[in-house]
Amino acid sequence: MRQAGSQRIAGVELGGTKCIIVLSDEHGRIVAQHALPTEAPARTLAAIAARLDEWWSEGGFDALGVASFGPLDLDRRSSGYGTVTTTAKPGWRDAPVLATLADRFDVPVAFDTDVNGAALAEGRWGAAKGMRDFAYVTVGTGVGVGLIVNGAPTRGIGHCEAGHMRVARLAGDDWPGACPYHGACVEGLAAGPAIAARTGAPAETLSHDHPVWDTVVEAVAQMLQALAAATGPRRILVGGGVLGKRPELVARVDARVRALVGDYLPLPPIDATAPYVSLPGLGAAAGPLGPIALALTVAPPPAALPVRTTASCH
Numbered sequence: 001m002r003q004a005g006s007q008r009i010a011g012v013e014l015g016g017t018k019c020i021i022v023l024s025d026e027h028g029r030i031v032a033q034h035a036l037p038t039e040a041p042a043r044t045l046a047a048i049a050a051r052l053d054e055w056w057s058e059g060g061f062d063a064l065g066v067a068s069f070g071p072l073d074l075d076r077r078s079s080g081y082g083t084v085t086t087t088a089k090p091g092w093r094d095a096p097v098l099a100t101l102a103d104r105f106d107v108p109v110a111f112d113t114d115v116n117g118a119a120l121a122e123g124r125w126g127a128a129k130g131m132r133d134f135a136y137v138t139v140g141t142g143v144g145v146g147l148i149v150n151g152a153p154t155r156g157i158g159h160c161e162a163g164h165m166r167v168a169r170l171a172g173d174d175w176p177g178a179c180p181y182h183g184a185c186v187e188g189l190a191a192g193p194a195i196a197a198r199t200g201a202p203a204e205t206l207s208h209d210h211p212v213w214d215t216v217v218e219a220v221a222q223m224l225q226a227l228a229a230a231t232g233p234r235r236i237l238v239g240g241g242v243l244g245k246r247p248e249l250v251a252r253v254d255a256r257v258r259a260l261v262g263d264y265l266p267l268p269p270i271d272a273t274a275p276y277v278s279l280p281g282l283g284a285a286a287g288p289l290g291p292i293a294l295a296l297t298v299a300p301p302p303a304a305l306p307v308r309t310t311a312s313c314h
Contacts, residue, residue, distance in 0.1 A: 007299060010061040011291025012048055012101060013114060014068040016089055016141060019044060021051045023061065024292045026299070028125050033288065041095035049101055056105060065110045065295030067117030067287075068097050070144075074112065074159055082111055088180060108298035110291075116153040116160075117290025118280075119146025119237075124293050127237055127274075127281030135233045136280065138240035139220060143187040149231050163187040167222040170215060189219040192242050203242045213249060216242070221256035224277060228257065228265055235268075237280040244279065253277050 007026035013019060016038060023032040034051050038044050055061060071087065073080040082098025102109040119128070119136035128134040128148075136146035143163030147154045154160050164185045177184030178194035188194050195203040199212050206212065220243070224236050236257075238250050254277035261267055267276050280286050 007063075008055075008059065008061040009063050009065070009292050009295045009299060010052055010055060011065040011288070011295055012052075012067070013117070013287050013291050014038070014044075014048070014066065014097065015114060015287070016069045019048060020288045021048055022288045022292060023055050024289075026296065028121075028289055028292055030288065030292075038089075040091050041097075045095070045097065045100040049104065052101065052105070061105075061107060063108045063110070063295040063299035064102060064105060065117065065291030065293070066098060066101055067112055067114045067291040067294055070113045070159065071161065072097075072111075072113055072159065074155065086181075108295075108300070110294040110298045112153060112294055113144065113146065113159050114287065114290060115144035115146035116148075117146070117294045118282075118286040119148050119153070119290075120293035120297070121286050121289035122237055122280055122282055123148060124296070125282060125289065126286060127278060128235055129281075131234050133232060133234050135224075135227055135231075135236045136286070137220070137224070137236060137238045138244075139190055139216075139238065139242040140192055140240035140244075142191050143220075143223075144240075145223075145227070147227065147231060147233070154231070162223055162227060163191075165223050165226060167219050167226075170218055173215060175215075186219045186223045190216040190242070195242065204245075208246070208248060213252075217249060217252045217256055221253050221260060224253065224257045225260040228261060228267070232265075235274075236277045238277055239280040239283075239286070244283075247279060250277060250279055251275070 009024045011022040019036050019038055021034045022030055024030050036047050071085045073083050073085050084092045084095045087093055098111045115138055122128045122136050132151040134148050138144045145160045145162040147160040164182055166185050177188030178197045179185050179188030192203050195212055243249050254275045257277055
């Protein structure tokens, strides 16, 4: 049982490698968490649904957030709304993520990309707290961008896919890139698989002065300069498996973005305690808290909630 006015929020971070299912209160305090590998869609989604069913029967929850790897169809007018679209992950194209997980529960549901979820978590509890215009960038297996403009993730023909932006190359660099769609886009130059394909070694094993980092810094910095010019984020947070544990590279990206911008845009003053391009404040917790932050955008006010003991699945 729980007290009247308290919230239970369920979240699913559906990643390309693993999934994390989270139960939290309205303050982002995690009360239960379960991880499982991302396998075939039917098997994975069934396992996630089973865990949510268990929490539902043990007291329910008031909102559900699903933050998934993509690309995703987020157009509510589309027949494919709630599915994964042009992913390279075998078997997952057109997977009915939202329908499988959300239709079984009579609660508000928020569905978005994993990077948009992490961005909203950083805006609610992390290094972008209080900001309405910022970006969360993850450089890992891919390059994802959660772009928040006027308090909400960008929309249009789709969610932000700045990681597939084509950028100018360093002089003399003609390596074709590793992206199966665009070759030498930012992801094709800077993501973990691209670095491994180019150097023959995993990114995490390379020394800080390996020449491949020049390419990575340049590609990421050019992408961020374009974001600064297009949407004016007040801060850009950069994490992920490639750059998240290399603060010296994030500092290089910050310096390069400033050089590319020049004196044209009013970037915040250089501040060692809070640089314009900086590491996320939540660290690894941004991912699991992402779907919780998503769900809180649609959850009913705590004061309006009834006392709930048990519930049954729909």
